[in-house]
Amino acid sequence: GAGVSQSPRYKVAKRGQDVALRCDPISGHVSLFWYQQALGQGPEFLTYFQNEAQLDKSGLPSDRFFAERPEGSVSTLKIQRTQQEDSAVYLCASSSPPYNEQFFGPGTRLTVL
């Protein structure tokens, strides 16, 4: 039973580059969450999917951030024209009824130079 996996684990981007971060949730999990974690802070919510539907994107900090989950399984978080303030760990979590316990992946550490 594999857990949530994320790739790449580490990403270095030059300011202005576009990046794509991938999340493979636990097979069959209905819900998928993305969080952003700045250094020394707790994770902060970005967006949430139920199957392929993006039900909440209120946490996305700007229109440079875009997430998709087209087939209701794998999700991609895309950041366009990266800025230094985008440097953070991006965490993905998946869950399913009835308990909706969120299982987290190891995160992708993004460093924007």
Place this chain on the structure above:
Amino acid sequence: DAKTTQPTSMDCAEGRAANLPCNHSTISGNEYVYWYRQIHSQGPQYIIHGLKNNETNEMASLIITEDRKSSTLILPHATLRDTAVYYCIVRLMNRDDKIIFGKGTRLHILP
């Protein structure tokens, strides 16, 4: 904003009990207290949750005061592998919703 307050950091000697406090004075009647921890370079991991009774599992014990305004997570015999950031969260049980984390408590287990 997070609805809990925790100390920024704590130390505990290896082999001793680690007692991590949390204040949640605005908790509502149907909200549970959840604890997660985050070991370096990993995602948060669920530890335990409770409503008003004390709870125990293989990882920890959770003691909730009678007025439910505070709680304590107890790691009975701390090991070096328990060094992590511990988050206390209040939320509805089994809710399919985002988790609101605070800054947590950074627990250092000292050899």
